Amino acid sequence: MLYHVRMDVHPPRDMAAAEFDKLKAAEKARAEELQREGKWRHLWRIAGAYANYSVFDVADHDELHGILSTLPLFPFMDIEVTPLARHPSTIANAS
Amino acid sequence: MLYHVRMDVHPPRDMAAAEFDKLKAAEKARAEELQREGKWRHLWRIAGAYANYSVFDVADHDELHGILSTLPLFPFMDIEVTPLARHPSTIANAS
Amino acid sequence: MLYHVRMDVHPPRDMAAAEFDKLKAAEKARAEELQREGKWRHLWRIAGAYANYSVFDVADHDELHGILSTLPLFPFMDIEVTPLARHPSTIANAS
Amino acid sequence: MLYHVRMDVHPPRDMAAAEFDKLKAAEKARAEELQREGKWRHLWRIAGAYANYSVFDVADHDELHGILSTLPLFPFMDIEVTPLARHPSTIANAS
Amino acid sequence: MLYHVRMDVHPPRDMAAAEFDKLKAAEKARAEELQREGKWRHLWRIAGAYANYSVFDVADHDELHGILSTLPLFPFMDIEVTPLARHPSTIANAS
Amino acid sequence: MLYHVRMDVHPPRDMAAAEFDKLKAAEKARAEELQREGKWRHLWRIAGAYANYSVFDVADHDELHGILSTLPLFPFMDIEVTPLARHPSTIANAS
Amino acid sequence: MLYHVRMDVHPPRDMAAAEFDKLKAAEKARAEELQREGKWRHLWRIAGAYANYSVFDVADHDELHGILSTLPLFPFMDIEVTPLARHPSTIANAS
Amino acid sequence: MLYHVRMDVHPPRDMAAAEFDKLKAAEKARAEELQREGKWRHLWRIAGAYANYSVFDVADHDELHGILSTLPLFPFMDIEVTPLARHPSTIANAS
Amino acid sequence: MLYHVRMDVHPPRDMAAAEFDKLKAAEKARAEELQREGKWRHLWRIAGAYANYSVFDVADHDELHGILSTLPLFPFMDIEVTPLARHPSTIANAS
Amino acid sequence: MLYHVRMDVHPPRDMAAAEFDKLKAAEKARAEELQREGKWRHLWRIAGAYANYSVFDVADHDELHGILSTLPLFPFMDIEVTPLARHPSTIANAS
Secondary structure, eight states, rough: OOOEEEEEEEOHHHHHHHHHHHHHHHHHHHHHHHHHSSEEEEEEEESSSSSEEEEOOOOHHHHHHHHHHTTGGGGGGEEEEEEEETTTTGGGGGG | OOOEEEEEEOOOOOOOOHHHHHHHHHHHHHHHHHTTTTTTEEEEEETTTEEEEEEEOOSSSHHHHHHHHHHHHHGEEEEEEEHHHHHHHHOOGGG | OOEEEEEEEEEOOOOHHHHHHHHHHHHHHHHHHHHHSEEEEEEETTTTSEEEEEEOOSHHHHHHHHHHTTTTTTGGGGEEEEEEEEOOOGGGGOO | EEEEEEEEOOOOOSOHHHHHHHHHHHHHHHHHHHHHTTSSEEEEEEEEESSEEEEEEEEEEEHHHHHTSTTTTTTGGEEEEEEEOOOOOGGGGGG | EEEEEEEEEOOOTTTTTHHHHHHHHHHHHHHHHHHHHHHHEEEEEESSSSSEEEEEEESHHHHHHHHHHHHHTTTGGGEEEEEEOOTOOOGGGGG | EEEEEEEEEEOOTTTTHHHHHHHHHHHHHHHHHHHHSSSSSEEEEETTSSSEEEEOOOHHHHHHHHHHTTSSSGGGGEEEEEEEEETTTTGGGGG | EEEEEEEEEEOOOOOHHHHHHHHHHHHHHHHEEEEEEEHHEEEETTTSSSSSEEEEEEESSHHHHHHTTTTTGGGEEEEEEEEEOOOTTOOGGGO | EEEEEEEEOOOOTTTTTTHHHHHHHHHHHHHHHHHTTEEEEEEEETTTTSEEEEEEOOSHHHHHHHHHSSSTTTGEEEEEEEEEETTTTTGGGGG | OEEEEEEEEEEOOTOOHHHHHHHHHHHHHHHHHHHHHTTTEEEETTTSSEEEEEEOOSSSSHHHHHHHHHHHTTEEEEEEEEEEEEOOOOOGGOO | OOOEEEEOOOOOTTHHHHHHHHHHHHHHHHHHHHOOOOOOOOEEEETTTTTEEEEEEOHHHHHHHHHHHSSSSGEEEEEEEEEEOOOTTGGGGGG
């Protein structure tokens, strides 16, 4: 099932840069792993912002929440989830 | 270039149903054509709403505006456009 | 799967009362049917408003959208959908 | 009487993780106790967020405020309360 | 139990003035009746607006919704309800 | 003259609990004094929030501002003031 | 006593231009009369909008509401009122 | 030329009171100087808030920005500027 | 002096297309005239919307309001004006 | 391709003034460089605010994001990007 997700990252002012860089590297590794597994189907940078639009393809709400809430940057993100249904005008390869 | 687009449709109260149905059919035909051409890359229904999230892949802002502003339902839609950049954690097939 | 839904009804000013009453009766019948089927799990009136909070239990986003978008009052409602995951502090009979 | 409640948790940046974990454990224990007493009737995680939708069943506003304002995480939560009335289309087991 | 209520009236443009005046007179009569019964405890005009702040004192949410939703001007009002609890610093005659 | 006031308290994270408790005690004493003087006519807790709705009865804007801006918790509050006029449907004891 | 007022005018689409022009002329006459009486102390056009910022000097909330609610354009305006207190840094001729 | 300005002051939590008092004294001195020069034409306290509505009369946008951005409290203020045009219903002494 | 202006056009539903087309042609002619005069310095379409961002260069607020409020589409536009000052990092040809 | 950009700067409270001044100088140097290259086409100060409206002329979204996200003040800015299309009423030298 598909979920549209917007994530806005708010880096903590009071964390040492090196520590935050480690979190970012862990986030990147996790994001790539989830993309390879086909669960994080799309990941786009919102131009000009430390934010992304993403589409996830997971079994259900619990799997989605489990994935999002364990992302290394989760404590520093605002996340907005929208369930996506099939659009009647969508052709096969655009869903 | 990729653009994230949200469209919310507000059907006019004072138009005959048959006339609006014609517009919807024209919109569907145009949406399918643009998908086949690869310009309307993704089209998802927002669950519970007469609205969609879409991703367009076009040459530039002018082509995007030309496409959106000539959609048959354009006069009845609120449209919000966000330019999408490449995300540093995106793997090849998820952009 | 559970979805939290808020519906706000905006009755059309320009529809004859009898015609709208027919829609309301059809909405009520459909709501009761969906409750009996176990798909519309909770339905509460928001005090002081022509609006409700509901919880749906359906197979997936497509079933939810199919149900909501064919409600008799759908053209006159603003609907907001939130996917619900299991809460780690929920005991068995409170989900 | 039923109250719809949304709680958004904002963990304090400047508290030691162990101390906050103790608060979370106390919150969980209290939530389970209130569920067993039948006062916290529903508790759902909002997917992707450190937030929940809940339904409380208590005697009156004062009891509700007493419960909410003494939750261990109360100082770190935004809380929004909506009184729920009976919906005319609700069948017996869906209220 | 006390409820804080804000009502904003939006008179319909397309109703004959005489018809709306009849509704206003009925609203006034009902408001006075509810005040005499002690249920509409306070009623203040918001300066400069066709709106009021009110406090209701009724048995429960259902009675409140029953009263508000049958006000003659209900179809033309936006209503916002807030449950009021006892404040720890309130002295006897200020609640 | 009557003023409707909403106050939302945001306790400072970085103040010692004992120091803030002293402020709260001073606030309570001042609130009770103003109620006894008939200037703070109503004081209600907004259920579920560290906030109140109040009604003040003072000579003019300057007296109101003088009272509000010297409340012990003033530096930690968001305050919203609305002037209240007489409502044409108010009966004598409900103003 | 001074009140800051913002008025936004929304001319009705379905009124004949001549009829609205009559209302505008009546509004202008009333505004000038109130200015001559010293009650409408300041009146400025917000550049680019059919709106104004004004300052009224009247005895109390009831007089203000009486004036505003009987303006010829009142049914077509959104009005926002803010009570103004004396500023400690104001010199004599700037209040 | 006239500009309507709203300033909201947010005193820094982490500055010593004596240091902030010095800034406030400097701000007051500068405000009085600008009023005497006729550039800060009006200055009113928004009742209940650490905020003001002001009207400036300066040569152009650059002079306005120069004045506002060098106010001693500028780093702690949210400022909103609105250009004011002549209102067609303004009589001579109310502009 | 420079002003940043955003205009959002809301075509009236109840006007004949031919009549609105005449207004649009008049608006276009006026816009071109003002550009040739150097007063409407920039005019850009906001991609996907019936809206524009513009920059005007006029003598003062009154001239700006005079120009905007007599645009043929003024009655159908929401307009937001922001005064622009010189930026300290602007080089000569970028203001 | 043209992009409209609004940047709001929020200087960090906890950074030494000298360190922030260094960032500002670097930002100024970079802004001037980008203007000389013709990529930062316009740069205006929003009067009364630590904010600017800008227009960028770059090859694509990725170049824009690359430029914005490496500005020295990027970690302290809110940035909002709007793609600009050609307006049908624009004459040659006003785009």
